Amino acid sequence: MDSSTSDSKPPVQGLIHWADEARAQAFETWLHAQTPVHDLKPHTLRAASADASFRRYFRVDTSAGSLIVMDAPPDKEDCHPFVAVARQLEAGGVRVPHILQWDEAQGFMLLSDLGTHTLLSTLDTQAPMAPGNRGRYLAAIDELVRLQQVPGADQRPAYDDALLQREMDLLPQWYLTALRGLSLDEATTRMLDTTFGLIKAQVLGQARVLVHRDYHSRNLMAHPEQPEARPGVIDFQDAVHGPVTYDLVSLLRDAYVMWDEDVQIDYAVRYWERARQAGLPVPDDFGDFWRDFEWMGLQRHLKVLGIFARLALRDGKRQYLDDIPRVWSYAHRVASRYQGLGPLARLLERAEAPHGGTQTQVGFTF
Known part of the structure; x- marks a missing residue:
């Protein structure tokens, strides 16, 4: 199809949806400019993924x-x-997409796949310790240790x-009030202020490293036949300098897949051993590390x-409601376990009572 013909429809408009015709045309022009440089086949363009933001990703074939x-x-x-984090991680040896081309003004980018x-x-969600699962999680832990260095x-x-x-x-504003319809009186608001203060004090006392901030099963790309292969790391643009336990929480207390706590501990021990060997600033005692992990997880899950x-109420992405019971369970377990x-x-039980979220939580302490 010849995009230079004035009355022809730009190919990308026939392959993917564009709400803005001017942007579709700009994309068409940019993509064809990259074609000879990177041996692209524009007619193969198709959706790759979308995320919770306004970014969209497409896949396009080349001869290689x-x-x-x-x-x-x-x-x-x-x-x-x-761009800044991608270059920082790539320079540090983390397996991230390589930026081949970036049109800064228009917001188009070409990346390795x-x-x-x-x-x-x-x-295999039915067999948490199956060899394939174990190989993939240990590979993800190794990549995390590399990222944190x-x-x-x-x-x-x-x-x-x-x-x-x-x-x-975000918890009182969107989850408790907007989603669950609770009316928070002055005493409840004071309790949340006090509780958030306890959580922040514990979390801010942890040693700091580079934090991906969403190091979980949807942001790690795995090899389908080689469980031990290094995973690819994506969606890292919100990286911060923060608590050493944060990304491990994201991985082991994932909003999209849930493992029993003995499995979480097994992998947490493997991480802790590797982190110590790498010289990362984790506590010398695993019990202290696990406590830090739990408090960091509570902060993360209240946020999530x-x-x-x-995402469900404001952005119309109702599919995220299906993941709330899993996240609620993580938060409730920790809140039920620690003094204060x-x-x-x-309060979490009150919010979820009509939805079956008041079951007794059993877990490990150290």
Whole structure:
């Protein structure tokens, strides 16, 4: 199809949906400019994935394989953090997409392709310790240790008190009030303020490293036949300088797949051993590390409850409601276990009581 013909429809408009014809034409022009340089086959363009933002990803074939195209409208998405973190991680030896071309003004990017299989899609959820699962998780742990050793972590924004607070504030605003319809009286609001203060104090006391911030089964690309192969790491643009336990929580207490706590502990021990060998700043005692892991997980899961509610109510992405019971269970278990968190556990029970979320939680302590 000849895009130079004035009355012909741009090929990309026939292959993928565009709400903005002007942007479709700009994309068409840019893509064809890359064709001879990277041996692209524009007629093979198809959707690769979408995320919770305004970014879209497409896959396009070449004679040697395939590449990924990112469409990130500059008025809605700032690509500078993605580019900066990608280059930092790549320089540190982490397996991330290589940036082949970036049109900064228009928000188009051409990237190497890390494959079509997420870690989640390759897991046997009925056999948590199956050899394939174990190989993939140990590979993901090794890659995480590599990521946490990347120099220049303090170049990224700090995961500070203000950011932790903004994230947890999503819980009362979107999950408790907007989604579950609770009316929070003054006493409940004071309790949340006190509880959030306890969580922040514990989390801010942890040693800091580079934090991916969403290191989970949908953001790791796995080899379908080789469980021990290094995973590809994507969706890292929100990286920060923060607590050493954060990314392990994302991996082992994943919002999209749930393992029994003995499995989580098994993998956490493997990580802790590797981290110590690598010289990462984890506690010398695993019990102390596990406590840090649990408190960090509580902060993350309170935030995620708010985010999933917001995605469903504000953005119309109702599929995230299906993941709330899993996230709620993580948060409730920790809140039920540690001194000072009982009122939060009861508030979570009140929110989920009509939805079957008041079962007794059993778990391990050290």
